[in-house]
Amino acid sequence: MNNVVLIGRLTRDPELRYIPNTGTPVSTFSLAVDKPLSREKKQEMEAKGQPTADFINIVVWGKQGENCANYLAKGRLTAVQGRIQSRSYDAKDGTRRYITEVVAERVQFLEWGNDNSSNFGSSDSDFSGIDGFEPVDDDNIPF
Numbered sequence: 059m060n061n062v063v064l065i066g067r068l069t070r071d072p073e074l075r076y077i078p079n080t081g082t083p084v085s086t087f088s089l090a091v092d093k094p095l096s097r098e099k100k101q102e103m104e105a106k107g108q109p110t111a112d113f114i115n116i117v118v119w120g121k122q123g124e125n126c127a128n129y130l131a132k133g134r135l136t137a138v139q140g141r142i143q144s145r146s147y148d149a150k151d152g153t154r155r156y157i158t159e160v161v162a163e164r165v166q167f168l169e170w171g172n173d174n175s176s177n178f179g180s181s182d183s184d185f186s187g188i189d190g191f192e193p194v195d196d197d198n199i200p201f
Contacts, residue, residue: 059139062141062160065168066091068133068134072118074127087130089114089138117143117158126165137166 066089074085090111118126140162
């Protein structure tokens with residue numbers, strides 16, 4: 059079984075490319091996932107300049123990859139579900155390079171907007187421009 063679930067913050071904006079000949083979109087980004095450390099251990103590692111997170115490379119194909127490139131940005135909290143993939147290639151200098159990455163099957167945007175506020179409990183201003191919708195005062199609700 060090869061199944062991975064990660065929640066972390068983007069370390070950079072997603073990069074979107076299109077595969078030549080097929081035009082298939084593919085987006086790549088890196089996710090910083092906090093290590094499960096006690097407060098004391100985390101402070102100790104930070105004092106020594108050691109990372110307190112793992113940095114995982116993510117690949118997202120198709121329409122979902124385009125959505126990631128259009129709506130995600132550096133620092134946004136994101137959940138990724140997918141599988142681990144290992145591959146290798148020959149670099150320009152002739153050395154063999156190995157890469158381990160997560161190929162995302164599902165990406166969930168956990169934060170929206172410029173203020174990094176959660177998408178839960180959205181404000182009533184979301185519907186203010188639509189006829190028939192208006193904010194309701196909680197005191198007027200009969201239950």
